[in-house]
Amino acid sequence: MKYFHFPFKHRLATQFNLFDPFDSLDSTCSSLLCRHAHNIRVLLCVDPTPVSSDLLSLLLALELIVGSTVDVDHINLPECGRCGITVTNVGVAFSEDVADLAVGLLIDVLRKISLVTASLSLLPGLKPVITHWALRFNLTHNWIGGKRVGVVGMGKIGSEVVKRLQAFGCIISYNSKRKKSAIPFPYYPDVYELVVNSDVLVVCCALTEETHHIINKDVMTALGKEGVIINVGRGALIDEKEMVKLLVRGEIGGVGLDVFENEPHVPKELFQLDNIVLSPHCAVATPECFDALEELIVFNLKAFFANKTLWLMVNLE
Amino acid sequence: MKYFHFPFKHRLATQFNLFDPFDSLDSTCSSLLCRHAHNIRVLLCVDPTPVSSDLLSLLLALELIVGSTVDVDHINLPECGRCGITVTNVGVAFSEDVADLAVGLLIDVLRKISLVTASLSLLPGLKPVITHWALRFNLTHNWIGGKRVGVVGMGKIGSEVVKRLQAFGCIISYNSKRKKSAIPFPYYPDVYELVVNSDVLVVCCALTEETHHIINKDVMTALGKEGVIINVGRGALIDEKEMVKLLVRGEIGGVGLDVFENEPHVPKELFQLDNIVLSPHCAVATPECFDALEELIVFNLKAFFANKTLWLMVNLE
Numbered sequence: 001m002k003y004f005h006f007p008f009k010h011r012l013a014t015q016f017n018l019f020d021p022f023d024s025l026d027s028t029c030s031s032l033l034c035r036h037a038h039n040i041r042v043l044l045c046v047d048p049t050p051v052s053s054d055l056l057s058l059l060l061a062l063e064l065i066v067g068s069t070v071d072v073d074h075i076n077l078p079e080c081g082r083c084g085i086t087v088t089n090v091g092v093a094f095s096e097d098v099a100d101l102a103v104g105l106l107i108d109v110l111r112k113i114s115l116v117t118a119s120l121s122l123l124p125g126l127k128p129v130i131t132h133w134a135l136r137f138n139l140t141h142n143w144i145g146g147k148r149v150g151v152v153g154m155g156k157i158g159s160e161v162v163k164r165l166q167a168f169g170c171i172i173s174y175n176s177k178r179k180k181s182a183i184p185f186p187y188y189p190d191v192y193e194l195v196v197n198s199d200v201l202v203v204c205c206a207l208t209e210e211t212h213h214i215i216n217k218d219v220m221t222a223l224g225k226e227g228v229i230i231n232v233g234r235g236a237l238i239d240e241k242e243m244v245k246l247l248v249r250g251e252i253g254g255v256g257l258d259v260f261e262n263e264p265h266v267p268k269e270l271f272q273l274d275n276i277v278l279s280p281h282c283a284v285a286t287p288e289c290f291d292a293l294e295e296l297i298v299f300n301l302k303a304f305f306a307n308k309t310l311w312l313m314v315n316l317e
Numbered sequence: 318m319k320y321f322h323f324p325f326k327h328r329l330a331t332q333f334n335l336f337d338p339f340d341s342l343d344s345t346c347s348s349l350l351c352r353h354a355h356n357i358r359v360l361l362c363v364d365p366t367p368v369s370s371d372l373l374s375l376l377l378a379l380e381l382i383v384g385s386t387v388d389v390d391h392i393n394l395p396e397c398g399r400c401g402i403t404v405t406n407v408g409v410a411f412s413e414d415v416a417d418l419a420v421g422l423l424i425d426v427l428r429k430i431s432l433v434t435a436s437l438s439l440l441p442g443l444k445p446v447i448t449h450w451a452l453r454f455n456l457t458h459n460w461i462g463g464k465r466v467g468v469v470g471m472g473k474i475g476s477e478v479v480k481r482l483q484a485f486g487c488i489i490s491y492n493s494k495r496k497k498s499a500i501p502f503p504y505y506p507d508v509y510e511l512v513v514n515s516d517v518l519v520v521c522c523a524l525t526e527e528t529h530h531i532i533n534k535d536v537m538t539a540l541g542k543e544g545v546i547i548n549v550g551r552g553a554l555i556d557e558k559e560m561v562k563l564l565v566r567g568e569i570g571g572v573g574l575d576v577f578e579n580e581p582h583v584p585k586e587l588f589q590l591d592n593i594v595l596s597p598h599c600a601v602a603t604p605e606c607f608d609a610l611e612e613l614i615v616f617n618l619k620a621f622f623a624n625k626t627l628w629l630m631v632n633l634e
Contacts, residue, residue: 107421167484
């Protein structure tokens with residue numbers, strides 16, 4: 001097991017025989033693998049830690065990978081299929097927390113909350129007359145109600161985002177692989193068409209070959225100078241290099257990002273801008289999510305060792 | 318007219334004879350008043366600029382004060398009543414924007430968005446392995462859904478706040494002068510009772526003699542170490558000195574504040590804490606609000622000079 005840093009690790013260790021590279025004196029993964037690879041039957045994949053075919057080729061006894069994320073694109077699924085390794089994910093358990101953060105990032109970018117908090121902190125001696133106070137920060141904010149929000153990806157997260165934004169009076173439309181009969185909002189099969197009808201994009205689809213860089217230079221340019229992008233899906237859904245260039249040149253209005261293309265690397269140009277709000281891929285880092293995750297992991301580990309049916313198996317065909 | 322800094326000032330000046338102390342070489346209010354006090358028939362009160370009985374005693378021709386805020390507690394209303402001066406406010410025009418900011422502050426405090434954005438900016442060279450990234454910030458966030466939110470003040474802003482928070486799955490209850498039949502949530506006539514049943518307080522009532530320091534030391538202590546307070550009403554609704562002490566001692570969980578007791582003064586202790594989100598009384602500083610405000614002000618000024626009925630007159634009895 002690699003990079004094991006769940007807050008409930010000590011409880012798991014009382015029930016299962018855990019190997020964590022961070023526990024050994026020589027904390028390299030390879031040393032752990034050399035000693036234990038032939039015994040490891042289950043790999044618990046913490047966050048989107050890559051599980052490559054090279055890693056899989058070392059774990060000859062591996063039967064199950066318990067994922068701790070919604071998307072499992074970081075795991076080489078075709079190779080798992082070929083080797084008969086079962087993979088589980090976390091289903092929709094985290095959707096509400098991801099939607100909460102998406103809406104929080106959206107309000108923060110449009111209303112400049114992080115910027116203002118940081119600005120006030122930098123200027124504790126500021127003593128203007130009261131009416132100048134807000135205007136000194138050039139704080140003409142953007143209204144939330146009436147904004148045309150285009151949601152890219154209408155799974156469980158997307159529908160939770162929509163539920164929240166409706167209450168703010170946003171005008172919703174969406175793009176996804178196919179039209180969803182339960183979603184009473186305009187559907188655009190082409191993301192470019194969605195964007196030309198949107199002020200704000202919320203990106204929350206799965207990362208696949210088809211959706212890699214779905215938000216490319218053309219799409220972002222079409223969104224325009226006032227346009228805002230929120231990404232709580234995966235970094236590589238956006239062409240990050242192009243996004244940075246457009247932000248630096250003021251050709252898109254702002255971004256709120258929980259995910260980045262090469263995590264933990266964050267493009268340093270972003271730190272020079274004041275129309276960005278960033279969080280380090282922590283949309284699901286709530287105590288309630290960790291509780292749900294622990295329950296799910298324990299259930300699947302117990303089920304596996306008791307030869308019972310697992311929860312949330314990923315279709316590998 | 319005092320501290321006149323609306324973005325639409327130039328348009329007003331084409332229709333009315335405006336006096337703005339900031340336009341004169343000697344920009345003190347007193348010099349402007351000495352020259353023009355006897356001619357001024359209308360005072361346009363920008364933001365919560367105090368209108369004292371002293372100021373009123375100088376403006377002998379004053380017939381109307383056009384307020385630019387929801388609450389007009391900064392205007393000496395009894396004195397206006399005695400002098401036969403009409404006062405208008407902005408009614409519910411800004412309620413949705415204030416509610417948006419309240420919810421934005423709430424998500425920001427609970428999910429630590431401003432803190433994380435600032436932390437990432439301070440650590441651009443940070444290169445931990447990906448799974449440590451979020452945990453390095455000790456980012457176990459608070460869930461939004463399921464939080465018991467107590468709303469203090471159930472006017473138009475309060476009801477807009479409730480509409481939004483319901484979509485997040487929050488559990489709502491409220492305190493206000495009286496029970497509102499249209500609000501289907503538990504009502505607590507005593508704010509202390511509300512607090513012991515709440516995880517988060519959203520304070521959005523009017524400031525009156527009765528509500529001054531309604532959130533006092535006892536109330537805040539009852540809210541407890543995990544409790545969060547959002548204030549988008551008026552600073553003096555909270556005993557700010559006690560709030561700062563409790564925050565410093567870790568006896569309340571966090572605050573999101575758009576208003577302060579002695580604006581523009583912000584207690585400097587707040588800048589040392591990481592569980593605060595601040596904005597400089599700018600809940601309504603959106604372009605759409607300014608448009609609505611301009612329309613309202615122009616309407617009332619024209620109506621006044623044409624002896625027609627004004628919008629949104631404040632009851633002075």
